[in-house]
Amino acid sequence: MSRTALILDPVSSVLAEKLEAAGFRVLDRSADGASEAEYAESDAWIVRSRTKVTADLMAKGKTLRVIGRAGAGTDNIDKDAAAERSVDVLTVPGGNEVAVAELALAFVFALARKFGSGLQSTRDGVWAKSKLMGFEVTGETLGVIGLGRIGRQLAERGHALGMKVLGFDPYLPADATPPAGTQIVSMDELLSKSRFVSVHVPLSEETRGLLGTDQLRSMRKDAFVINCSRGGIVDESALVRALDDGEISGAALDVFVGEPELPKTLVSHPSILAMPHIGGSTVQAQEKIAARLGDSLVEFLSKA
Numbered sequence: 001m002s003r004t005a006l007i008l009d010p011v012s013s014v015l016a017e018k019l020e021a022a023g024f025r026v027l028d029r030s031a032d033g034a035s036e037a038e039y040a041e042s043d044a045w046i047v048r049s050r051t052k053v054t055a056d057l058m059a060k061g062k063t064l065r066v067i068g069r070a071g072a073g074t075d076n077i078d079k080d081a082a083a084e085r086s087v088d089v090l091t092v093p094g095g096n097e098v099a100v101a102e103l104a105l106a107f108v109f110a111l112a113r114k115f116g117s118g119l120q121s122t123r124d125g126v127w128a129k130s131k132l133m134g135f136e137v138t139g140e141t142l143g144v145i146g147l148g149r150i151g152r153q154l155a156e157r158g159h160a161l162g163m164k165v166l167g168f169d170p171y172l173p174a175d176a177t178p179p180a181g182t183q184i185v186s187m188d189e190l191l192s193k194s195r196f197v198s199v200h201v202p203l204s205e206e207t208r209g210l211l212g213t214d215q216l217r218s219m220r221k222d223a224f225v226i227n228c229s230r231g232g233i234v235d236e237s238a239l240v241r242a243l244d245d246g247e248i249s250g251a252a253l254d255v256f257v258g259e260p261e262l263p264k265t266l267v268s269h270p271s272i273l274a275m276p277h278i279g280g281s282t283v284q285a286q287e288k289i290a291a292r293l294g295d296s297l298v299e300f301l302s303k304a
Helices: 013-021 036-041 079-084 097-112 115-123 149-160 187-193 213-217 236-244 283-303
Strands: 004-007 025-028 044-047 066-069 088-091 141-145 164-168 182-184 196-199 224-227 250-253 272-274
Touching: 004 013, 004 036, 013 025, 013 283, 044 283, 066 283, 079 088, 088 283, 097 115, 097 149, 097 196, 097 224, 097 250, 097 272, 097 283, 115 272, 141 149, 141 187, 149 164, 149 182, 164 187, 213 236, 236 250
Parallel strands: 004 025, 004 044, 044 066, 066 088, 141 164, 141 196, 164 182, 196 224, 224 250, 250 272
Antiparallel strands: none
16 A cells, blocks of 8 residues: 655645655645545655644544654654654755855845845835945854854855854864854853854754843844744844843844744834745755655655
8 A cells, every 4th residue: 555645834846756756645735734534544744844743733643654844943843742653753954054044144134234124114215325324244253153054054154255253052073173264162252242143053942042131131232143043042032122222233033933923023123134934945945855855755654
């Protein structure tokens, strides 16, 4: 009997093509949702970040053997419940590193040149040129927290632009080669010296609230925070207070705690640029992720 894969979130068609070529049945329900019967009869579920795979949802999967996450993070999957049901969780740790790093870099330029207020005032028909004096990022200090695949890509690009790059990663081996042009420093030094602080770490109990009241208060008053990793790593309430109190100058966020709900205090704040978790949303990144996940699922289902 052919195995069935149920696609719950939008992914590149490359994934379905690989599964079908290997002889598996594919049900794409990313647009209209799956029925109870489809949940029950599927051997594999494929998700991105939209679908929350809770214990209750997993209980519908009578034949569920594996959950494929088209990305690296698993904070939307109840891994304890999966383990209890002997359901494997497959992730794709690479593929979107260039896309996310490029978005973080785009935020650097957007913050430096006041894109948020400039775009809005122009849409409103206001010629606000005199209020939009920006600054060049060349020569400025970029602090990168987390030097995994994405952090390294951003650090190397910042260095190529002539920025001074500081890096912090408590899990970086002592003998590891840092990204080109990157000086490894303590967290305190990075926060106190950087004009831009960009976080690129997974969400865990250790990283939740990594940038909170004390950390934001220790930053330069002309500094900017960028979060393209996961909601909750930057304390959202503390961020709003820091901006309102003039402790930092601005922020750019691609991720939020309550996704897909958008917190109004953040997205409507005049000093915050906000996007709806589009870091990995490039054609190239999604094709690479889909291809790698497809290969992993084919191998798993072929042995199951």
